[in-house]
Amino acid sequence: MSTAPVPPTIPVMLPWLGEEEAQAAAEAVRSGWVAQGPRVAEFERAFAEHLGAPHAVAVSSCTTALHLALIGAGVGPGDEVVVPSLSFIATANAVTYLGAVPVFADVDAETGNLTAGTVEPLLTARTRAVIAVDQGGVPVDLDGIGELVEPRGITVVEDAACGAGSVYRGRPVGADAAIAAYSFHPRKLLTTGEGGMVTCQDGELAARLRRLREHGMSVSAADRHTAGGASLPETYDEIGFNYRMTDIQAAIGLVQLRRLPEMVARRRELAGRYRELLAGTGTGARLVADPAHGTTNYQSCWLLPADGAPERTELLARLAAAGVSARRGIMAAHLEAPYKGTARVPLPATELLTRRSLILPLFHALTEQQQDRVVEALRTALG
Template sequence: MKQGLAIYGGKPVRDTYLPYGKQCVDKKDINLVVDVLKSNYLTTGPIVREFEKKVADYVGAKYAVAVSNGTAALHIACLAVGIKEGDEVIVSSITFAASANCVLYCGGKPVFVDIDPCTYNINPEEIEKKITDKTKAIIAVDFTGQAVDMDEIRRIADKYNIVIIEDGAHSLGSEYKGKKVGSLADLTTFSFHPVKPITTGEGGIVVTNDEELYKKMILFRSHGITRDRELLNSYEEGPWYYEQLELGYNYRITDIQCALGISQMDKLDDFVDRRREIVKRYNEAFNDMEEVTIPFEPDYSNSGWHLYILKFNLDKLNCTRKEIFEALRFENIGVNVHYLPVYLHPYYRKLGYKKGLCPNAEKLYECMITLPLFPAMSGEDVDDVIEAVKKVISYYRK
C-alpha cells in the first residue's frame, strides 16, 4: 500500500498538475479587450464607468468605485470612513493579510476576533467582547464565499455606532438571506484576482449606497485630485484647472481590465453555479468519512464557493497535515492552505500580537487544506480530486 502513494513511488492519480484555482477566459473576453486596445481610451475611460455600473447593479448597490486591486479597495474604504491613528478596527483572524493591512495603512490598530468553529467566519459574539471606545469599524470577511451573519453584525454596529466594511473578496455572487452580498454593509469590497469569482487580471471594487463615501473614494482612487467644479476651493483659471483636495493614491484601474470584467460579469452566475455543482460532488463524496469534516453552510448563506476547505480530523489519522498536503501534491492535486491567522505572521508578531489570541482560528489552521475549485474543472478533474483524497486517507487511516 505504501508504494501505492505517488509520494512513495506509486503512480499518481493524475498525469498533469491540477491547480487549486484558475481563471476562465474565453474568446468573448479576449475580443472585448482587443476592442478597447483599438479604441481611444486605455485607462480612466468610459469602460471603467460601465464596469462599475454593471457590478453595482448586480449586487444592488447605488455606487461603485473600481480600483487597481482588492487591497486598494480595502484601503480606500478605510480612508473614506476616516480610520486614523488611534482608531481600532475589528478584523477576522482567518483571512488574507490585506484585510488587516488596510487598517495599518491608515495608522489604525487591527483587533483580531476569533472565528465561529462551524462557519469559519468571524464570530459575532466575540466581536462585541472586543469593542472599546476606540473602535471605529468592523471588517467582516466572507471566508470561502460564505456570507457573514450580517444581521447580527449590523445589530452590534448600530449599537456602538461603528461602520461595517464587508470584505467580499471571496463572495461576489454569494447571497445573505436571499440578497446579494454587496447590498447590506456600509461598504463592500470585491477582488478580481485571477482565482476569484471573476477576474480583471488584477483589480478590485468598492460598492456602497452612501453618496458621501462614494465621493471620497473617487478622490482617494486618483491622487485626491479633482476637476469637479462643485468641489474646487479656489479660483478656476480655466477648463484645465484641477486641485488636490486629499492625499490620495494612484489606484486607478484600466479600461483594458474593465473590458475583461464586463465580459466576465456576463458569466458570473454560470461560474457560481458550476462552483456549487463541484462543492455538491465533494460534499457527497466526503460526508460519510470520519477522517474529514466538510464545510458547514448556515441557512442564511448561499455561498458562491470561492474556496473549498476540507478539515482533516488528525486524531483519526497516522500523519500530520503536512504529510497529507505533500501526498496530495505528489498525486498532482494542487492543494493549498487558506490561511495562516494574520496575527501569526512575523510582521504582526513584531507589533506585539501573540499565539493564543484566537484559539478556534489557530486550531482550524492546523488541520485544514484547500481543494481545487474553479469553474473550468471537468467532471474528470473533480473525480481525480476525490480519488486522490480517498487514496491518501486510506493509507494514513488509523
C-alpha cells in the same frame, strides 16, 4: 523497478477566461483609451446594478478598496479596528496603513467568519470599525455584527474579496453593506487580472472615493478629455492615491460579470458532488457548507480533516505525489511576523482552521474524472 507515471497535475484553481474576454480587451486597446475611462464607468454601473447597491467605485485591487473603505469609515491613527486573523494579511494591513491598530477576533469554526459573539469582547472606546470578511465566499452574518456595533457609532466594512456571487439573506453579498470591498484577483470567480471595487450606500462618499483613487483630483482625467478644448482646471483638496483601474481590465470585467451566475452554478454543482463523494469515503472530513443565512459561491472549497488525520503538510505532500495540487487553508495574520504576539485573546478556532484545513481543486472546467481523482487521492492520503 518501474512505477506508473503520475497523470498531469490537477490545479487548485484556474480562472474561466475565453475568447470573449480577449476580444473585449483587444477592443479597448484598439479604442486608444486604455487608462481609466468609459469602460471603467460602465463596469461600475453594471456591478452596482448586479448587486442592487447604489454606488460602485472601481479601483486597482481589493487591498486599495479596503484602504479607501477605511478612510471612508473615518479610521485614522490610534483607532482600533476589529478584524479576523483568519484572513489574507491584506485585511489587517489595510488597517495598519492608516496608523490604526488591527485587533484580532476569533471566528466561527463552521463558517470561518466573525460573529457578534467573537467581536463583542474586543470592543473598546477606541474601536472605530469592524472588518467583516466573507471568508472563502461564505457570507458573514452582517446583520448580527451590525446590530452589536452600529449603535455604538462603529462602522462595519464588509471585506467581500471572495464574495461576488454569494448570497446573504436573499440578496447579493455586500448589496446592503454601508461599505464593501471586492477583489477581482485571478483566484476569485470574477477576475480582471488584478482589480477591485468599493460599493457604498452614500453618494457623497462614492464621489469622495472616486477623487481619492485619482490623487484627490476634483476633475477626473476622463472628464477633462470629454470636455475637449474646454478648460476644466482641477484642485486637490486632500491627499489621494493612484488606485485606478484601467479600461482594459474593466472590459474584461464586464464580460466576466455576465458569466458570474453560470460560474456560481457550476461551482456549487461541483462542491455538491465533492460532498457526496467524500461522504462515501468514510474519512469524516468536513467540507465547508452554506450557513443558515445564505449561500456560498465556493470561491475556496476548504476541507477540515477529522481528528487523527495525518498532519497537513504530510497530506499536501501525499496529494502532490498523486498529481493533485491542494493548498493550505486560510492563513492567520496574528501568527505572521508583522503581527506576531499582538492577539489580545485566545483564537482557538482560527488556529485550528489555519493549522489543519486545506483547499481542494475547484474551478469551472474541473471534470468529473478529475474530481474522482482528487477524492481518491484524498481518501488514500487520509488513510
